[in-house]
Amino acid sequence: MIKIRLFDYFLFLTILFIVSCGRFIYSPYMSNIKDVKLNGLNILSIHERESKFNNNYSIAVISDSHNYYRDLELQIKYINKNKEKIAFVVHTGDATDLGLLVEWEMFYNIIQKLEVPIVMVIGNHDLLTNGLEIYQQLFGYHLDFSFVFKGSNFVFINNNNWESTGDVPDIDYINDELRKTKANSILFSHVSLSDLDRFTKSEVETTKKLIIQNNVGYVINGHDHNHNTASFGNAIQLTTGASVKGYILMIHIERNNIEHDFIRI
Amino acid sequence: MNLKFFLKKIILLCFMIFKNITYSASYFKIQHAGEIGYYSLGLSHNFNYVYSLEIFHGIVPAYMNQRAIETVSIKNNFNMFIFTKERTLNKIYSGISFYHVKGKRYDPNTSTTAPNNYYRKGSIRAQLYLGVSTMITGRSSHGLYFESGVNDIVLINYVNNLQNIEIQKYTFLAVGYCFYLNL
Numbered sequence: 001m002i003k004i005r006l007f008d009y010f011l012f013l014t015i016l017f018i019v020s021c022g023r024f025i026y027s028p029y030m031s032n033i034k035d036v037k038l039n040g041l042n043i044l045s046i047h048e049r050e051s052k053f054n055n056n057y058s059i060a061v062i063s064d065s066h067n068y069y070r071d072l073e074l075q076i077k078y079i080n081k082n083k084e085k086i087a088f089v090v091h092t093g094d095a096t097d098l099g100l101l102v103e104w105e106m107f108y109n110i111i112q113k114l115e116v117p118i119v120m121v122i123g124n125h126d127l128l129t130n131g132l133e134i135y136q137q138l139f140g141y142h143l144d145f146s147f148v149f150k151g152s153n154f155v156f157i158n159n160n161n162w163e164s165t166g167d168v169p170d171i172d173y174i175n176d177e178l179r180k181t182k183a184n185s186i187l188f189s190h191v192s193l194s195d196l197d198r199f200t201k202s203e204v205e206t207t208k209k210l211i212i213q214n215n216v217g218y219v220i221n222g223h224d225h226n227h228n229t230a231s232f233g234n235a236i237q238l239t240t241g242a243s244v245k246g247y248i249l250m251i252h253i254e255r256n257n258i259e260h261d262f263i264r265i
Numbered sequence: 266m267n268l269k270f271f272l273k274k275i276i277l278l279c280f281m282i283f284k285n286i287t288y289s290a291s292y293f294k295i296q297h298a299g300e301i302g303y304y305s306l307g308l309s310h311n312f313n314y315v316y317s318l319e320i321f322h323g324i325v326p327a328y329m330n331q332r333a334i335e336t337v338s339i340k341n342n343f344n345m346f347i348f349t350k351e352r353t354l355n356k357i358y359s360g361i362s363f364y365h366v367k368g369k370r371y372d373p374n375t376s377t378t379a380p381n382n383y384y385r386k387g388s389i390r391a392q393l394y395l396g397v398s399t400m401i402t403g404r405s406s407h408g409l410y411f412e413s414g415v416n417d418i419v420l421i422n423y424v425n426n427l428q429n430i431e432i433q434k435y436t437f438l439a440v441g442y443c444f445y446l447n448l
Binding site (some may be wrong): 015022025030031032067068070071072097098102103105106108124128130133159162163245 | 325418
């Protein structure tokens with residue numbers, strides 16, 4: 001007969017406890033994550049939803065969720081509750097603090113609860129450490145992209161110039177995309193287009209000219225954590241505000257008429 | 266102060282301590298995972314029955330990631346229970362460790378053109394962990410250990426979002442082998 005002594009039992013339970021929780025993680029700075037390219041996939045599913053909406057629909061905009069997962073989940077609950085009238089969700093960047101794999105995993109696990117397709121613009125914090133590589137696997141290779149939904153042109157750009165290499169923002173790309181259609185155009189970026197800490201006066205003026213020339217109705221950004229309404233050229237400039245502030249920016253579109261409100265959740 | 270210079274000084278100091286204090290055991294360790302590399306090599310010194318200090322150098326090879334990751338870590342182990350049974354010495358311990366990931370890209374203040382101190386230090390992480398080790402004692406003493414823990418980011422995010430973060434999904438495991446060095 002095998003005698004199990006208290007010591008053996010205790011040691012066995014401790015080893016079992018330690019081994020049973022967790023997984024072998026080599027480094028939180030790794031950049032291998034599911035290659036899902038959510039932006040591309042979700043743009044397809046946004047187009048599939050086009051027939052569900054008449055010419056009256058809404059877009060939910062959230063931003064700067066960082067590590068405010070509780071607040072992000074509250075926003076997601078609100079969006080899911082109103083999924084019949086929300087065509088899609090836009091996250092205007094900063095899903096992480098340091099662009100670390102574990103932060104992206106936490107964010108991804110929470111946004112998987114969304115019942116409405118989401119597209120995301122990259123934020124300055126998302127570009128830190130190996131964040132760019134993780135974003136490209138999770139959301140897609142292209143940091144500038146656009147699509148047309150119900151005749152409205154939605155353009156998404158990376159304008160995190162301090163954290164990117166090359167010409168950022170890509171003015172030629174913005175110009176080409178905004179010229180594509182004469183209908184409603186909404187431009188999404190992470191950093192405010194009028195941020196004079198990051199951009200020179202002449203850069204701001206160049207972007208402003210583009211906005212005026214192409215008759216852009218709305219420019220929407222994140223980065224600043226308090227929501228705000230201002231103007232940029234002829235466009236209305238909206239700052240989404242961070243998740244922790246407890247608001248969702250709703251854009252209501254009815255044919256050529258666009259309205260917005262910040263909803264307290 | 267230059268971080269590289271500071272780390273070199275710490276490592277040198279620790280080696281001097283290892284060399285001069287010979288009354289207690291020192292071990293060579295090989296560890297797999299535990300957030301400090303796919304494999305890492307280290308030295309451990311028991312200062313007394315409660316406290317031991319370990320220094321590790323770990324690597325995640327480039328073929329496992331998009332680029333190699335090199336980590337230097339300092340682990341502080343605190344024994345909670347020690348049992349001896351026949352020729353084995355068994356310990357259950359907790360620990361706190363700090364590690365630094367080498368490379369410019371892991372420090373946001375040098376990898377971006379943002380103004381100085383715009384971002385907080387990104388290359389240094391802390392860990393809290395629980396471990397269990399079993400050593401065969403005798404002329405050649407060697408053994409195995411398991412560790413499980415979380416890093417500072419997981420812990421802070423968990424505390425701030427108790428209902429939304431399942432901590433077990435982000436808990437790391439480590440397994441290692443150690444043998445006695447007669448320094």
